[in-house]
Amino acid sequence: xxxxxxxxxxxxxxxxxxxxxxxxxxxxxxxxxxxxxxxxxxxxxxxxxxxxxxxxxxxxxxxxxxxxxxxxxxxxxxxxxxxxxxxxxxxxxxxxxxxxxxxxxxxxxxxxxxxxxxxxxxxxxxxxxxxxx
Numbered sequence: 001x002x003x004x005x006x007x008x009x010x011x012x013x014x015x016x017x018x019x020x021x022x023x024x025x026x027x028x029x030x031x032x033x034x035x036x037x038x039x040x041x042x043x044x045x046x047x048x049x050x051x052x053x054x055x056x057x058x059x060x061x062x063x064x065x066x067x068x069x070x071x072x073x074x075x076x077x078x079x080x081x082x083x084x085x086x087x088x089x090x091x092x093x094x095x096x097x098x099x100x101x102x103x104x105x106x107x108x109x110x111x112x113x114x115x116x117x118x119x120x121x122x123x124x125x126x127x128x129x130x131x132x133x
Contacts, residue, residue: 005064008131012060015127017053019120027116031109038103063087067128076129084125085118092117 024032032039040048067083093114100110 004132005068008064008068008128009057009060011131012063012124012128013053013057015120015124016056016060019117019123020052020056023113023116023120028109028112031106031112035105035109038105059091063124064128064132067125068132071129071132076133077126080126080129081122082125083129084122087121087125088118092121 070083071079096110096113096117099105100107
């Protein structure tokens with residue numbers, strides 16, 4: 001694990017945090033406010049906010065670690081898009097479909113969660129591929 005690896009982890013961490021906040025703290029905020037019994041209040045969230053960067057750090061490390069082991073000698077953009085879609089298939093879609101199965105979340109909210117996070121995953125895939133070409 002060289003300097004490039006750790007720089008990539010740092011970039012991915014910032015992207016996980018930033019995209020997560022933009023999608024779930026801004027774009028989907030109105031959807032989540034309609035489900036007060038499913039989510040913590042804003043005040044209560046502050047008691048658990050430390051878990052979010054910890055989770056994003058684990059995800060950032062894993063995304064980079066896996067990518068550097070599977071990358072091919074192909075154009076970074078193609079690889080990044082494919083890798084982002086793989087992230088989506090292994091992490092994003094299953095997570096939200098499981099939540100949908102066990103919580104009374106409206107289908108339109110789940111569709112938005114998946115759609116927005118797919119876009120974020122592809123951006124992260126492109127970034128990690130660009131950083132590690």
